[in-house]
Amino acid sequence: MNDDNFFNRVFEVVILIPYGRVTSYGAIAKYLGAGGSARMVGWALNTANRSFVPIPAHRVVNRNGLLSGKRHFGGPDVMRQLLESEGIVFEGDQIVNFGKVFWDPSLELE
């Protein structure tokens, strides 16, 4: 069940993101530490989605609070709609209260 894959840890962290919060690829990578580069986090989500592994990847954004991966959700607006549905406010494709909704796994999960 627990594979020591870097990806599987990414999935767990993403799944643990509370409602109405978001985190960044770099934050997850940093939390996982070794072998963690932000690109791998993005790759993990990409492979996961295409591997029949449904994860709330819409709660993961880039460091700017910008929806960089919105195009990978099957639609350019799907990701924003999902986040807005959780109470997150947007300004275009950028999160307004990013500093308030930002959830750092290394702080919350220890």
Next chain:
DNA sequence: TGATTGACCAACT
């Protein structure tokens, strides 16, 4: 099997 790309980040020019 080698080369390219990729949902990023940070630094440098």
Next chain:
DNA sequence: CAGTTGGCCAATC
């Protein structure tokens, strides 16, 4: 201030 480069590591072509 904007564009480019390097780095990270794995998957796809």
